[in-house]
Amino acid sequence: MSSETILRLDNIVKRFGDFTAVDGVSLDIYEGEFLTIVGPSGSGKSTLIRLLVGMDELTEGSLWLRGERIDQTPANKRPTCMVFQSLALFPHMSVGQNIEFPLKIRGESAEDRRNRALELMALLRLPEHYYTKGVTQCSGGERQRIALARALAFDPEILFFDEPLSALDFRLRKALEKELKDLHERTGKTFVYITHSLEEAMVMSDRIAIMNAGQFVQIAESDDIYARPNSRFVAEFMGEVNLFGVEGTGSGELHGNGVEIHVNGRADEFGIALAPGKQGTLMVRPEFVKFLSSGETSDFVVRGVLRAEYALGSRIQYKVESADGSNLIVENLREDRYQGHVGDSVILGWDIESTHMIVE
Amino acid sequence: MERLDRKHGTLSSLPILTILLISFVAPMLVVAAFSIMPRKVFSLFNIPDLSAYAALLEHGYYRSLLWSLGMAFVSTIILFLISWPLAYGMAKVFRKFTLVITIAVVISLFVSENIRLFGWVLTIMKGGLIEGHLRALTGVGFESPLYNVPIIIFSLVYVYFPFMLFPLAQGISMVPDDARQAAADLGASRWRVLFEIDLPLAAPGIVVGSLLSFVLAAGALAESKILGGQTVIVIADEIETAFTYGQDWPLGSALSMVLIVIIAVLAIYGIAKVDLDAIMGKKAE
Numbered sequence: 237m238s239s240e241t242i243l244r245l246d247n248i249v250k251r252f253g254d255f256t257a258v259d260g261v262s263l264d265i266y267e268g269e270f271l272t273i274v275g276p277s278g279s280g281k282s283t284l285i286r287l288l289v290g291m292d293e294l295t296e297g298s299l300w301l302r303g304e305r306i307d308q309t310p311a312n313k314r315p316t317c318m319v320f321q322s323l324a325l326f327p328h329m330s331v332g333q334n335i336e337f338p339l340k341i342r343g344e345s346a347e348d349r350r351n352r353a354l355e356l357m358a359l360l361r362l363p364e365h366y367y368t369k370g371v372t373q374c375s376g377g378e379r380q381r382i383a384l385a386r387a388l389a390f391d392p393e394i395l396f397f398d399e400p401l402s403a404l405d406f407r408l409r410k411a412l413e414k415e416l417k418d419l420h421e422r423t424g425k426t427f428v429y430i431t432h433s434l435e436e437a438m439v440m441s442d443r444i445a446i447m448n449a450g451q452f453v454q455i456a457e458s459d460d461i462y463a464r465p466n467s468r469f470v471a472e473f474m475g476e477v478n479l480f481g482v483e484g485t486g487s488g489e490l491h492g493n494g495v496e497i498h499v500n501g502r503a504d505e506f507g508i509a510l511a512p513g514k515q516g517t518l519m520v521r522p523e524f525v526k527f528l529s530s531g532e533t534s535d536f537v538v539r540g541v542l543r544a545e546y547a548l549g550s551r552i553q554y555k556v557e558s559a560d561g562s563n564l565i566v567e568n569l570r571e572d573r574y575q576g577h578v579g580d581s582v583i584l585g586w587d588i589e590s591t592h593m594i595v596e
Numbered sequence: 597m598e599r600l601d602r603k604h605g606t607l608s609s610l611p612i613l614t615i616l617l618i619s620f621v622a623p624m625l626v627v628a629a630f631s632i633m634p635r636k637v638f639s640l641f642n643i644p645d646l647s648a649y650a651a652l653l654e655h656g657y658y659r660s661l662l663w664s665l666g667m668a669f670v671s672t673i674i675l676f677l678i679s680w681p682l683a684y685g686m687a688k689v690f691r692k693f694t695l696v697i698t699i700a701v702v703i704s705l706f707v708s709e710n711i712r713l714f715g716w717v718l719t720i721m722k723g724g725l726i727e728g729h730l731r732a733l734t735g736v737g738f739e740s741p742l743y744n745v746p747i748i749i750f751s752l753v754y755v756y757f758p759f760m761l762f763p764l765a766q767g768i769s770m771v772p773d774d775a776r777q778a779a780a781d782l783g784a785s786r787w788r789v790l791f792e793i794d795l796p797l798a799a800p801g802i803v804v805g806s807l808l809s810f811v812l813a814a815g816a817l818a819e820s821k822i823l824g825g826q827t828v829i830v831i832a833d834e835i836e837t838a839f840t841y842g843q844d845w846p847l848g849s850a851l852s853m854v855l856i857v858i859i860a861v862l863a864i865y866g867i868a869k870v871d872l873d874a875i876m877g878k879k880a881e
Contacts, residue, residue, distance in 0.1 A: 311777070326778075327775070328797055341784050386782070
């Protein structure tokens, strides 16, 4: 991934009548990166991607590909292409004909087309005899690979994905996520992916842009966005999280409701300080919260009652009701399982290092 | 359960099946039988021969057949070309306005075909609605375009328009929008999208519409009689004459059989080529 900009979005706006679907979005997409745009349904991400590939026209703003303005260029003249949510395979064509379609449009010879199609089928691990098979007879995962092969045959400057995995079952989706990341590395192309699934975004992306109500809320590397969200929305959207309202009391100290804070003036040092009287939201992810034995203490402590226990596979999740009635979520690895029962009074604690402050 | 369903299905379709056998298949068999009787007999108890079929070649009836098929062919092509844009609009663009067009086209069917054709005669004949007014107002008239082959083809196009339009619109509505968008996204121009995506995927509608228009136009009679003034004699005209004035049932039957066979071959060929279930709704598995 270089830091050279391949596609620049400059204050893009899309309105449908009175409704503003995309509300002034600016972003530089870098050459060779895997960027994922994540947002809840209705956040405008699908509209945005349709603007980027040229299927809809911008209301305002401009779009620049390697410094050349392209927002007036129709989709069929742009060197980008998209893998559709529905995949949009051509049902009347065989697997081979589907993959060769962009090459046929370009007027390449039948032999070259066939060779390239077979190459791509090998790359995506589609058996060679599928070349003549009808696409309607292929399974969901195979169709996914065919759509990818077709897009790669086009050899786009940027490959866009509109939630192409959303219709697949869980296991297949997990496998394909990794394949897609792998494919990104092997081809070195710029991938722009949209999804409503945070997990999908985390597995694959170099950078994540979180979208809500037609705007980007935060754009950052995936680890950053998980550990240091810039708003409650992002924190909550990026998986389960515990949030507390806190207030700065000066000299590196904080005061919180429902949480005992023993930071001993170190708030500045760990970047969670607040000016006196200023409100903030303290965030800690469930995997950093531990059960404390009596006598043990920690930088942050909450007392409560264990209300529920859920097995999540490799991890166990606990729901704890704190003294002031709010719920906390704790996740432990299976081997660190809490030795107790639902209904027990428990003490929870976590370190200042795993705490993040959100100021909005 | 499934077997019971099938049994009930068979039983409840029996009455209509019987009526179809009697009213549709039986006359066809009678016509087929009469076509191999000697000329001008009125009974099936004769020694079969092929004299009626021979007359097709000897007396030039094949020319009428060629005129009918030729005009049907040309009118079907024209119908396809003029219906496609409108059908496309109805299926993909117009939304609610589609209903208005549908009603407008269907209403024209409420008036009998003959009356509509006579309406055209009065409109375009010399001294009729258009030429008469033009001459009265400007002093300059024009020759009537009536009574020639182009006007027959025009009237075939006019009369069978709905039979092309609706199946075509149905066919086009089956073309998935995302397939069209994907094709454009992969570099295809509008024309390429039309030829690579729209036409193949709308094929069931195209075949049904073309078959209906062609079959109806090939057997059409009133258009050539009323607007065409019998400039050319179509095969349906010959068949009618053979059965009535000619009193030659075997000849009429033989001409009918030739037309039926040609159309049946075309229909079977066309239908075999496309997935009719796609347009008629899927059969239960």
